[in-house]
Amino acid sequence: MALLEAAAATKRFGGLVAVNALDFSMDAGQIVSVIGPNGAGKTTFFNCIAGFYRIDEGTITFDGQPINGLPPDKIAHLGISRTYQNIRLFANMTTMENVLVGLHHHMHASWIAAVLRTPATVREERAADEEARRLLRFVGLRGKGDFQAGKLAYGDQRRLEVARALANKPRLLLLDEPTAGMNPAETADMTALIRRLRDDLGLSILLIEHEMRVVMGISERITVLDYGEKIAEGTPVEIRSNARVIEAYLGRGSAAEAAVERAAVEAAAAELDGNAAAAAAQSADLPPAQAGPGALPDVDADDADDADDADDADDADAADDTKTVA
Amino acid sequence: MTAISSTITRPLARRWRHVIAIGALGAAVALYLALVGIVPTFEARAMISSVLALGETFVLGTMMVIGYLAARYFDGQPAMSVLAGAIAGLMTGSALTLLMLIGPAIDLRSIFLNASDSLYGVLTLGRGLDFLWIPMVGGVVVGALGGGLRILPRPIQKSIAAGLLSLVALGLFSNLLRKPLLASPFASIGRLLFASEGLTLFGAAVTLSGALGAGIGGAIGARFGSRRWGMLTGVALGMIGSLVIGLLAADLAPSALARPEFAALGGVLGGVIGVGMGGLLGGAIARRVSSLRLDRQFDALPSPARSAIRATPLIPLLFLVLVLPFAFGQNFAQVIVLVAIYILMGLGLNITLGLAGLLDLGFVAFFAVGAYTVSLLTSTSPFGIADFSWWIAVPFAVGVAFMFGAFLGLPILGIRGDYLAIATLGFGEIIRILSVSDLLRPWLGGPQGITNVPKPFDVPPGDPLSGPSQIYYIALICAGVIAFIAFRLRDSRIGRAWVAIREDEDVAEALGINLIQTKLLAYALGAAFAGLGGAVFAALIGATFPTSINLLVSINVAALIIVGGMGSVPGVIVGAVVLIGLPELFREFQEYRYLFYGAALMVLMRFRPEGLLPSRSVQRELHVEENVEPAGAPVGSSVAQIEAEREGDVERDSPYSEPPAKETP
Numbered sequence: 001m002a003l004l005e006a007a008a009a010t011k012r013f014g015g016l017v018a019v020n021a022l023d024f025s026m027d028a029g030q031i032v033s034v035i036g037p038n039g040a041g042k043t044t045f046f047n048c049i050a051g052f053y054r055i056d057e058g059t060i061t062f063d064g065q066p067i068n069g070l071p072p073d074k075i076a077h078l079g080i081s082r083t084y085q086n087i088r089l090f091a092n093m094t095t096m097e098n099v100l101v102g103l104h105h106h107m108h109a110s111w112i113a114a115v116l117r118t119p120a121t122v123r124e125e126r127a128a129d130e131e132a133r134r135l136l137r138f139v140g141l142r143g144k145g146d147f148q149a150g151k152l153a154y155g156d157q158r159r160l161e162v163a164r165a166l167a168n169k170p171r172l173l174l175l176d177e178p179t180a181g182m183n184p185a186e187t188a189d190m191t192a193l194i195r196r197l198r199d200d201l202g203l204s205i206l207l208i209e210h211e212m213r214v215v216m217g218i219s220e221r222i223t224v225l226d227y228g229e230k231i232a233e234g235t236p237v238e239i240r241s242n243a244r245v246i247e248a249y250l251g252r253g254s255a256a257e258a259a260v261e262r263a264a265v266e267a268a269a270a271e272l273d274g275n276a277a278a279a280a281a282q283s284a285d286l287p288p289a290q291a292g293p294g295a296l297p298d299v300d301a302d303d304a305d306d307a308d309d310a311d312d313a314d315d316a317d318a319a320d321d322t323k324t325v326a
Numbered sequence: 327m328t329a330i331s332s333t334i335t336r337p338l339a340r341r342w343r344h345v346i347a348i349g350a351l352g353a354a355v356a357l358y359l360a361l362v363g364i365v366p367t368f369e370a371r372a373m374i375s376s377v378l379a380l381g382e383t384f385v386l387g388t389m390m391v392i393g394y395l396a397a398r399y400f401d402g403q404p405a406m407s408v409l410a411g412a413i414a415g416l417m418t419g420s421a422l423t424l425l426m427l428i429g430p431a432i433d434l435r436s437i438f439l440n441a442s443d444s445l446y447g448v449l450t451l452g453r454g455l456d457f458l459w460i461p462m463v464g465g466v467v468v469g470a471l472g473g474g475l476r477i478l479p480r481p482i483q484k485s486i487a488a489g490l491l492s493l494v495a496l497g498l499f500s501n502l503l504r505k506p507l508l509a510s511p512f513a514s515i516g517r518l519l520f521a522s523e524g525l526t527l528f529g530a531a532v533t534l535s536g537a538l539g540a541g542i543g544g545a546i547g548a549r550f551g552s553r554r555w556g557m558l559t560g561v562a563l564g565m566i567g568s569l570v571i572g573l574l575a576a577d578l579a580p581s582a583l584a585r586p587e588f589a590a591l592g593g594v595l596g597g598v599i600g601v602g603m604g605g606l607l608g609g610a611i612a613r614r615v616s617s618l619r620l621d622r623q624f625d626a627l628p629s630p631a632r633s634a635i636r637a638t639p640l641i642p643l644l645f646l647v648l649v650l651p652f653a654f655g656q657n658f659a660q661v662i663v664l665v666a667i668y669i670l671m672g673l674g675l676n677i678t679l680g681l682a683g684l685l686d687l688g689f690v691a692f693f694a695v696g697a698y699t700v701s702l703l704t705s706t707s708p709f710g711i712a713d714f715s716w717w718i719a720v721p722f723a724v725g726v727a728f729m730f731g732a733f734l735g736l737p738i739l740g741i742r743g744d745y746l747a748i749a750t751l752g753f754g755e756i757i758r759i760l761s762v763s764d765l766l767r768p769w770l771g772g773p774q775g776i777t778n779v780p781k782p783f784d785v786p787p788g789d790p791l792s793g794p795s796q797i798y799y800i801a802l803i804c805a806g807v808i809a810f811i812a813f814r815l816r817d818s819r820i821g822r823a824w825v826a827i828r829e830d831e832d833v834a835e836a837l838g839i840n841l842i843q844t845k846l847l848a849y850a851l852g853a854a855f856a857g858l859g860g861a862v863f864a865a866l867i868g869a870t871f872p873t874s875i876n877l878l879v880s881i882n883v884a885a886l887i888i889v890g891g892m893g894s895v896p897g898v899i900v901g902a903v904v905l906i907g908l909p910e911l912f913r914e915f916q917e918y919r920y921l922f923y924g925a926a927l928m929v930l931m932r933f934r935p936e937g938l939l940p941s942r943s944v945q946r947e948l949h950v951e952e953n954v955e956p957a958g959a960p961v962g963s964s965v966a967q968i969e970a971e972r973e974g975d976v977e978r979d980s981p982y983s984e985p986p987a988k989e990t991p
Contacts, residue, residue: 050836076838090829093822100819101826105838107819111847114818115811121818128819168837 091150102167349417375521393472415469485541539564674855683828688753696860727857891937
């Protein structure tokens with residue numbers, strides 16, 4: 001049975017349909033990627049799964065249980081953890097404390113027990129400490145437990161986000177652009193880490209990613225979104241040759257442009273085929289701002305108190321802007 | 327570091343411009359102090375008996391600081407430093423001279439009430455308007471001294487600054503300190519050091535000797551590997567040396583000490599001997615101590631022994647706290663009770679604001695709930711409903727406040743940030759209006775409040791525990807218990823959840839933290855602590871009046887948390903002492919104290935925005951910087967080591983540990 005399933009899930013912001021009647025399904029133990037141009041609704045979809053947004057129509061089920069409408073903390077309890085596109089650590093807490101917060105709902109000491117420091121509490125704290133240390137080691141942050149999270153190196157912050165998500169003991173891990181802003185070496189490390197999460201810990205992983213080498217390298221299945229709709233689904237090989245995907249990424253431009261772009265796509269595809277070293281310099285990160293033409297309704301990004309929530313909407317705005325300039 | 331490089335890179339003209347700007351600043355400050363009335367008002371208040379009055383201290387202190395600041399632009403150039411200091415001091419003094427030239431001519435008094443002859447008298451040291459040059463010369467001399475201070479090595483600079491500051495502090499608190507000293511077996515020392523108002527000249531010399539001894543002892547100690555031991559012996563011997571001389575002189579020639587020149591000479595002589603001995607002996611002790619490798623031995627001790635040793639300095643402190651009301655009198659005890667009540671409220675708000683980040687500007691509401699609950703349950707007036715003793719009423723007060731906190735937290739759960747502050751502002755007002763309203767008058771007594779609240783201990787009048795001192799002990803115990811609870815909570819799973827909510831509410835929720843429960847618990851516990859504060863307050867004044875409930879209380883509590891350091895339990899205590907205790911102790915300065923209070927708040931927030939005793943995360947950053955300093959003390963393990971050990975994290979020394987081999991593809 002599918003671990004995570006969305007049926008006709010729809011999320012609207014005012015007039016904008018950020019996620020449109022999305023059918024999605026993934027099995028336990030899979031690594032699945034969601035790709036698409038900026039503003040395609042990927043992060044919105046994540047936010048719907050994690051309970052940040054309530055979908056307007058359709059259902060989302062996790063392990064057979066409907067989760068749409070549940071608050072984020074309940075969804076976390078069911079076993080879904082996530083990371084964020086723009087890193088959202090507890091910047092003023094230490095690395096250890098960040099992970100310990102992740103362990104929060106696996107601990108049970110009440111405030112009275114904490115004040116009295118009952119033997120059970122002490123045991124629990126000690127176990128949590130050990131567990132947090134183990135997780136930090138697992139993601140490669142050994143010995144950095146006392147560092148202030150906000151002062152870690154960028155790549156380490158991404159790792160810490162993963163460790164914190166793991167502390168929640170999830171079955172499904174949602175990773176929102178885990179390699180964004182990383183250099184090739186860090187990207188390779190992160191890719192390896194993601195693979196270990198599945199192979200060693202048996203997690204199912206749903207991934208939003210722009211870095212095509214990562215996507216093509218580790219995903220078993222890929223879902224492509226554009227304007228909130230699923231335009232393609234399949235294995236990396238199928239997706240790479242899918243005409244609609246190429247179109248979504250590169251736009252229905254003039255023939256001349258298309259020719260140039262096709263060359264670019266082929267170069268990217270060649271790179272994906274394994275000679276990564278040769279093409280390392282020209283990253284396959286496709287120009288994301290070139291969303292295709294088409295009427296995009298104005299986005300009402302009124303979710304001002306939550307930058308991340310509004311991210312997708314912002315992206316859509318940006319895409320809109322680029323189009324007008326062109 | 328930066329100062330040196332700036333000397334090299336900055337062109338000369340620009341540096342002088344800076345000096346002129348500093349001088350102008352000094353002029354402005356001096357004029358302000360004079361015209362606002364601080365200088366003439368406090369002329370009568372002696373700092374050092376018959377030598378220096380408080381009013382003069384302000385002017386001289388300004389000149390000295392200005393001279394020191396001006397010399398900043400000429401580090402490493404002694405002559406230029408002195409010159410810059412002198413010029414800035416001259417500007418400061420000239421402003422005062424100018425004031426005396428213009429003031430009488432254009433009748434400045436119609437605008438500035440304080441521009442009077444008494445001010446001019448002070449500024450010319452009582453010699454009158456014919457001696458206009460006095461402030462200028464004074465400015466040059468004191469400014470040059472300030473500039474010259476900058477030439478000295480850094481530790482000496484620090485010790486001189488510390489000496490001057492302790493001089494001011496001792497002078498200010500002389501009344502408070504003198505009384506218990508005279509009542510103690512050390513009365514003769516008390517008479518030697520303190521005049522009926524302010525320090526004696528001899529006392530001043532002893533203070534400076536101590537500070538200088540600390541500096542020199544520290545410098546010599548540092549060469550032998552332990553600055554700390556050098557400083558300790560330096561202070562001790564510097565002060566003891568001059569004290570011994572003084573006591574001898576008082577025995578042999580009692581009249582000599584009455585004459586200022588002899589007194590100063592005695593102090594200085596004692597100081598020189600003390601400082602010399604302090605330096606050398608401090609060095610020797612430092613060498614001996616560092617050869618013992620105490621830190622290793624300390625680290626080798628079992629952990630209970632280590633914490634016991636760390637706690638030793640607390641024992642005399644505890645003793646001091648216990649005898650305080652007897653030594654310093656009931657008024658002082660009352661001040662401390664007030665401080666303790668604010669500590670209770672501060673610890674409460676520290677949970678809601680400091681940890682969970684929920685700004686509550688209506689915090690006084692819970693204080694009111696606690697006070698009224700106790701009053702209702704214990705009062706012997708017609709408003710009393712139960713005739714409970716205070717002890718039985720307190721749990722009710724705390725419980726009712728707890729429920730109020732949760733109850734009032736409910737409607738504002740979804741409000742964030744600035745909006746929350748405004749929304750909570752409403753609570754305080756609602757409770758205040760209710761307490762004076764006619765609606766609740768039959769129960770709460772309206773503007774007259776509820777009186778006749780019995781004291782917790784029923785003791786006959788005349789008993790040492792009859793006055794505020796019994797509340798003093800109760801308040802101390804309450805503050806101690808609450809501080810303990812606050813410590814435990816902060817380090818618990820709940821505490822981490824609060825901080826996580828403060829940092830990022832959405833992420834915290836996505837990690838499985840139930841926002842509703844966690845936030846309500848923060849509101850409720852914060853309210854419960856404040857309710858306890860209210861209960862103590864009702865016992866202290868034996869009544870509850872609506873006038874005690876006002877917005878200023880909420881703002882004071884918020885301010886003391888920010889000044890002390892957000893989220894830090896010791897910070898709350900320090901914040902309460904500084905913001906609530908000090909203004910009470912400075913009552914003799916009337917309304918002027920709020921002038922300094924405001925200025926001090928601004929300076930503090932500008933230069934130390936994290937507060938006086940910030941919480942661990944901020945502190946850790948500060949310690950990282952300290953460890954960079956080359957003169958790290960080898961005695962006692964560094965904080966980093968202690969923490970590493972506590973966390974059992976031994977690999978922290980390698981900043982970039984290898985990722986596990988498996989990770990590299």
